[in-house]
Amino acid sequence: MKRAVLILVLVFSVYMYPQDTEPTLEKVGKMVKATYFHDNGEIAQIGYLMKGKLHGQWLMYDVNGKKIASGKYENGLRTGKWFFWQDEILKEVDFVNNKIVNVKKWNQSEVVAIR
DSSP states (O other): OHHHHHHHHHHHHHHHSOOOOOOOEEEEEEEEEEEEOOOTEEEEEEEEEEEEEOOEEEEEEEETTEEEEEEETTTTTTEEEEEEEEEEHHHHHHHEEEEEEEEEEETTTTTOOOO
C-alpha cells in the first residue's frame, strides 16, 4: 500500500510542476542548435549559434506552441525577411544589418483568391 501511494505521489508531482526549462544545446557541424523552453515546457525558440552569436534560421513560439516569429540571423544580426504572426495579422519585416528597412502588414482573414 505504501509503495502504491509513493508511486502515485511521484506520478502526480511530474504533472503538477513545470517541465525542465533549461535550454538544450546540440552541436551540428560548426554550429550549435539551441532550443529554449517556456516555463510550461513548450518550446519558446529554436535556432543556431556560431562562434557564440545567433546565426541562421530562428523560430519563436508562444506558450501554447503557436509560431509567432521566423527569421534569420547572420553573425548576431537580423537579416533578410522576418515574419511575425499576431492573431490574424502577419507582418513581413525586411532587415538589413539588424535595421528595419521595410514593413508589410497582411490580414490573414481576408480572402485572397477564390476558384
